[in-house]
Amino acid sequence: MAINPLDVKKLRDKTGAGFGDCKDALEKAGGDFAAAEKVLKEKGLAAVAKRAGRSATEGRVFAAVMGTHAAVLEISCETDFVARNSEFVTTGQAILDALVKTGASAPDAAAQAKLSELAVKTKENLGLKTFRALTTGAGEAVVQYIHGEGRIGVLVKVKAADASKASDPKLLQFGFDLALHVAAFNPSYLDRTKVDAAWLKEQEEIIRVRDAEQLAGKPENVVTGIMKGKVDKFLKQISFVDQPFVKDDKVTVSQAAERLGKELGTKVEIVDFVYVQVGLEA
Numbered sequence: 001m002a003i004n005p006l007d008v009k010k011l012r013d014k015t016g017a018g019f020g021d022c023k024d025a026l027e028k029a030g031g032d033f034a035a036a037e038k039v040l041k042e043k044g045l046a047a048v049a050k051r052a053g054r055s056a057t058e059g060r061v062f063a064a065v066m067g068t069h070a071a072v073l074e075i076s077c078e079t080d081f082v083a084r085n086s087e088f089v090t091t092g093q094a095i096l097d098a099l100v101k102t103g104a105s106a107p108d109a110a111a112q113a114k115l116s117e118l119a120v121k122t123k124e125n126l127g128l129k130t131f132r133a134l135t136t137g138a139g140e141a142v143v144q145y146i147h148g149e150g151r152i153g154v155l156v157k158v159k160a161a162d163a164s165k166a167s168d169p170k171l172l173q174f175g176f177d178l179a180l181h182v183a184a185f186n187p188s189y190l191d192r193t194k195v196d197a198a199w200l201k202e203q204e205e206i207i208r209v210r211d212a213e214q215l216a217g218k219p220e221n222v223v224t225g226i227m228k229g230k231v232d233k234f235l236k237q238i239s240f241v242d243q244p245f246v247k248d249d250k251v252t253v254s255q256a257a258e259r260l261g262k263e264l265g266t267k268v269e270i271v272d273f274v275y276v277q278v279g280l281e282a
Contacts (some may be wrong), residue, residue, distance in 0.1 A: 003027055009247075011036055041120065058083050059129065059278045060151030062092050063144035070142040071100050072153035072276045073107070073129035075115070082122045083278075084149065091118045099131075107131055132274040139163035140271060143175030147183045154179040154180040155274040160259075161265035167176065174260050177247050182273050183249055187240035190272060195235065241270055 004028045011022040011033065021040060029035035059076035060083045073096040075088075082088050095111045107128040119126045134142050134157050145154045156178040160166050187196050207230050208215065215223050236242040241254040248256065253270065261268040 057279050060150035061276050062096040063146050065142050065144050066098050066100045068136045069103045070099050070134040070155050072155055072274055074276050076127040076129040078124040084126050094138045128277050140167045141166050141177050145179035145183055146217050152280050153276045156183045157271040159269045159271050160266050165264050165266050181246035182275050184246055186275050188238040191241045192235045192239045
């Protein structure tokens with residue numbers, strides 16, 4: 001039967017499939033639009049399955065904060081061309097917004113279904129690669145930051161002891177500045193108390209071997225003192241609150257929080273943070 005070109009265009013606009021694929025689907029479906037759409041979906045999802053093994057090292061990070069819930073989501077793809085595609089950006093944000101709205105702790109079946117539909121249109125292997133969520137309680141606020149066209153996504157949770165200050169513009173601006181700091185320096189830990197003891201012990205041994213020549217011949221008490229100083233310096237480098245603040249490197253992040261607390265008349269605390277970068281292993 002003859003296929004109306006307008007129907008082909010309509011089907012193409014709705015599904016994102018190629019002109020030839022849409023024409024073939026309509027022919028197979030005897031001109032039935034709904035049936036042709038089903039044919040394309042079945043064909044497209046089969047193609048998605050075939051692409052599942054292909055490398056997807058590009059992608060984009062999305063962020064959302066709604067009420068007491070916040071999250072960042074990395075969606076992986078094969079090319080930066082797709083990562084910049086407007087439909088990829090819009091759909092990715094919609095997937096995350098739906099998850100945050102329901103307070104989900106992980107991507108659900110609905111999120112995967114939306115991604116599969118997008119994969120049909122982009123013809124690339126897409127994945128819900130990294131998902132990190134935070135929730136807020138009394139006096140807490142989460143601030144988001146997306147850097148470099150979605151290459152890096154950051155959440156920072158701050159807290160004011162006086163809960164009425166949680167929405168103070170100065171506190172929220174401080175949270176945003178902290179998010180900029182995290183994006184720039186990617187600290188490994190919030191503070192030194194969060195550092196795994198076994199891992200730290202391993203780092204101490206690495207430092208001791210690395211600086212063996214400097215330590216050689218010195219009394220053990222001197223070596224102990226030197227090692228304590230080196231480990232302390234190392235902890236300051238990897239601990240968020242001990243790093244020089246990105247907005248004023250004359251003070252540490254924790255000192256900047258103390259300074260703001262005095263200004264607001266309440267204790268300000270940095271509670272948690274999330275850092276997600278495209279292509280970085282979780």
